Amino acid sequence: MTAVQIAEELARLHRLVSWFDTPVPLPAEAVTGHACVWCLIPADSTAVDLESAADYPQRGCLSCYSARLAWHISWYEWHSHVAECFPCKQGRMCFVGRGRRILHELTAGPAGKEPPACFSCHRTLLAQETAIPVRWEGEASFHLGYAHPGGCARKGAAL
Ligand SMILES: [Zn+2]
Ligand SMILES: [Zn+2]
Ligand SMILES: [Zn+2]
Known part of the structure; x- marks a missing residue:
């Protein structure tokens, strides 16, 4: 099957x-x-x-299409890990989650995406911050995005 x-x-x-x-x-x-x-x-x-x-x-074209497919595949692989992983959901360090995030972020440029930003505070996710993928339901459709887990602690900080 x-x-x-x-x-x-x-x-x-x-x-x-x-x-x-x-x-x-x-x-x-x-x-x-x-x-x-x-x-x-x-x-x-x-x-x-x-x-x-x-x-x-x-x-x-094959190149544009496969770049966008890779973006979706890697987003869902990261998301399915986080859904089952307590440390990731808590915003704690997890090597598997971090690895899947890095693989996903590598696909953003070729897929024509902006660098991942938090859907809540709108800041670009920094490499040293923890982040999780979130599926956000809009009125007409849904959106695959990202968030700072456990709230945006450094919201408003000068960066
Ligand atoms: Zn093309
Ligand atoms: Zn994890
Ligand atoms: Zn945030």
Whole structure:
């Protein structure tokens, strides 16, 4: 059953990337599926078809698409560790949590993301601070973000 689970997990991540990680509004070249929605290079045979409710297919080049997939995969791997890890939830040092965070942060630049910031105090998470991934429910959809665990202790401090 492993293969089935992997396929389902990939399909779920594919939908997330297609729906929540594409530019709004799309640049004109990308609306018709002729260019990558992210970098606008012309779509070739390696381009990935994204899920779309539009009349035309929307596509991502392999490099842009895999960078965004890696961002989502590493976020969920970090999140699933923290959900089961008491020290991480308490904001204490955890080598596994730290390792997953570092792996995730490496994917941010290639995926075109800003450096991770706390959803509560909006400060960029510093390397020496502890941080946890949080799934934040908005009105229309949800957002994968980050927070300082146990409150933003140094909120307002000059940095
Ligand atoms: Zn691209
Ligand atoms: Zn941990
Ligand atoms: Zn904070």
